[in-house]
Amino acid sequence: MPTRAEVAAAVAEAHRAEWGFVLASTLRFAASIDEAEDAVQDAYVRALAAWESTGIPARPGAWLTTTARRRLLDARRRDATAARHLPELVGQDDPGPEPVDPSDGPWGSDSPADDRLRLIFTCCHPALAPEARAALTLRLLCGLTTAEIARCFLVSEPTMAARITRAKKKIAQARIPYRVPSIDELPERLETVLDVVHMIFTVGHTAPAGEDLVRADLMERAHETARLLHRLLPEEPGPAGLLALIVLTDARRAARLGADGAFIPLEDQDRALWDRRAMREGTALAKEALRRRPLSRFALMAAIAAVHDEGSSWEATDWREIVGLYDVLLGLWPSPVVALNRAVAVGFADGPAAGLAAMARLEFEPQLARYGYLAAARADFLRRIGRLDEARIAYEEALVLTDNEVERAYLERRLGGG
Amino acid sequence: MSEYLILIYTDEARFPEPVGDEVDPSFLKFMSDNQHVLLGGAGLQRTGTATTVRRDGDGSFAVTDGAFAETKEALGGYFLIDVPDLDAAISVARQIPQPWGGGVEVRPLRVRS
Numbered sequence: 001m002p003t004r005a006e007v008a009a010a011v012a013e014a015h016r017a018e019w020g021f022v023l024a025s026t027l028r029f030a031a032s033i034d035e036a037e038d039a040v041q042d043a044y045v046r047a048l049a050a051w052e053s054t055g056i057p058a059r060p061g062a063w064l065t066t067t068a069r070r071r072l073l074d075a076r077r078r079d080a081t082a083a084r085h086l087p088e089l090v091g092q093d094d095p096g097p098e099p100v101d102p103s104d105g106p107w108g109s110d111s112p113a114d115d116r117l118r119l120i121f122t123c124c125h126p127a128l129a130p131e132a133r134a135a136l137t138l139r140l141l142c143g144l145t146t147a148e149i150a151r152c153f154l155v156s157e158p159t160m161a162a163r164i165t166r167a168k169k170k171i172a173q174a175r176i177p178y179r180v181p182s183i184d185e186l187p188e189r190l191e192t193v194l195d196v197v198h199m200i201f202t203v204g205h206t207a208p209a210g211e212d213l214v215r216a217d218l219m220e221r222a223h224e225t226a227r228l229l230h231r232l233l234p235e236e237p238g239p240a241g242l243l244a245l246i247v248l249t250d251a252r253r254a255a256r257l258g259a260d261g262a263f264i265p266l267e268d269q270d271r272a273l274w275d276r277r278a279m280r281e282g283t284a285l286a287k288e289a290l291r292r293r294p295l296s297r298f299a300l301m302a303a304i305a306a307v308h309d310e311g312s313s314w315e316a317t318d319w320r321e322i323v324g325l326y327d328v329l330l331g332l333w334p335s336p337v338v339a340l341n342r343a344v345a346v347g348f349a350d351g352p353a354a355g356l357a358a359m360a361r362l363e364f365e366p367q368l369a370r371y372g373y374l375a376a377a378r379a380d381f382l383r384r385i386g387r388l389d390e391a392r393i394a395y396e397e398a399l400v401l402t403d404n405e406v407e408r409a410y411l412e413r414r415l416g417g418g
Numbered sequence: 419m420s421e422y423l424i425l426i427y428t429d430e431a432r433f434p435e436p437v438g439d440e441v442d443p444s445f446l447k448f449m450s451d452n453q454h455v456l457l458g459g460a461g462l463q464r465t466g467t468a469t470t471v472r473r474d475g476d477g478s479f480a481v482t483d484g485a486f487a488e489t490k491e492a493l494g495g496y497f498l499i500d501v502p503d504l505d506a507a508i509s510v511a512r513q514i515p516q517p518w519g520g521g522v523e524v525r526p527l528r529v530r531s
Contacts, residue, residue: 127508173526174504174524175503176503
């Protein structure tokens with residue numbers, strides 16, 4: 001029989017890897033999200049004791065799902081008994097939630113992957129506030145605690161708890177269905193899902209605050225979810241593009257931090273540390289995504305990442321190609337952040353002065369007012385053309401706008417002339 | 419099935435004064451397309467006809483001329499529908515004609531008299 005420590009490790013691993021799977025398949029049998037969450041939580045607690053005497057099951061996810069569902073049924077039976085004895089206390093008109101037909105939705109199969117798809121479409125429903133969508137996805141699909149989610153989004157734990165409670169209440173009261181949207185709604189509904197997965201990846205790639213630059217767990221959850229979406233919706237351009245973007249960006253992970261934990265910008269990275277296999281996979285995915293219509297913005301972002309990855313060195317990067325791709329992206333997705341990235345690419349294609357001119361037009365964009373990368377990019381170009389006093393002011397501005405310790409250390413190093 | 423109220427908001431300055439009980443043909447089409455889910459509905463007189471009645475803290479009433487909230491886009495009418503879930507309600511809401519712009523709000527009912 002396994003030791004207590006082995007069981008604890010197996011339960012922790014099952015929590016990391018299977019929470020979304022277990023919750024999604026339990027939710028179909030539950031009257032509410034809270035009921036499902038309680039049952040799943042309880043199944044994990046029971047696993048700690050049970051696996052010590054029975055051994056760790058071959059398929060922990062299946063064990064946990066069965067246990068959680070059984071607990072729901074037990075509770076249902078208890079409630080039914082109570083209802084027989086206390087009929088006047090139970091609402092006569094409320095038959096409870098209608099059983100969800102597992103063949104709902106365009107894929108019509110009963111596989112657990114479909115359950116997770118249902119779950120993510122519910123969490124990312126456009127009727128929910130955008131900031132609640134990501135929080136619910138992290139909580140229900142990825143199993144993060146409210147405290148962890150609060151840290152990701154730089155809000156206090158009570159604020160985040162209130163946000164999640166409010167979203168769950170809306171799902172129940174406005175009856176947001178637990179279902180994959182129909183084919184004609186899909187493109188539009190998929191967009192909010194991809195936004196959330198991309199946001200989780202971005203937050204993981206450069207944590208907004210804290211001592212670590214990277215939150216590997218968030219990157220991995222986003223990576224897995226994008227892969228799941230692509231596997232389940234292989235014909236859709238968005239998931240292929242997003243997966244390509246994530247794979248290509250993540251391929252550089254080992255080169256982003258020095259041995260001392262310091263941030264290394266793309267320009268100075270040791271390209272031998274880039275994961276070639278991931279780059280091949282990402283490039284193939286990006287090509288596939290670029291062929292599909294309508295063209296997804298993620299496919300274009302992946303194409304840009306692929307051009308960076310193809311360059312044998314920073315100097316050999318095809319900046320002209322990158323500017324061209326940003327032009328197409330800007331037409332498709334006119335966002336100030338894209339315009340800023342384009343301006344940076346212009347700076348490397350046509351020289352720092354051209355980059356600064358392109359950036360000058362963005363100074364008064366309200367969306368960029370608290371966006372530290374504008375100041376950091378301006379500082380970088382000012383430094384390159386020797387306008388050091390102005391560069392210093394811009395670095396100081398960028399420092400005010402980041403709470404990530406590793407980024408701060410990098411900017412301070414630059415400010416000190418390093 | 420669940421009941422939802424669809425509240426229709428429009429900028430009154432942008433559409434002509436309605437005459438009598440005339441209904442815009444686009445609404446007649448909407449109502450016939452959705453008759454299986456419609457429980458009721460109404461178009462309202464303009465906000466210039468509205469009277470607001472508020473109960474004061476001391477139990478007396480303050481009666482004032484005008485709509486409850488002065489907004490550019492005012493409540494102009496509603497439909498009450500019965501559909502399975504929010505997605506179905508949104509798809510009905512999308513079909514509401516909006517010849518003069520504006521938007522609609524979809525709210526689940528809690529209780530009904």
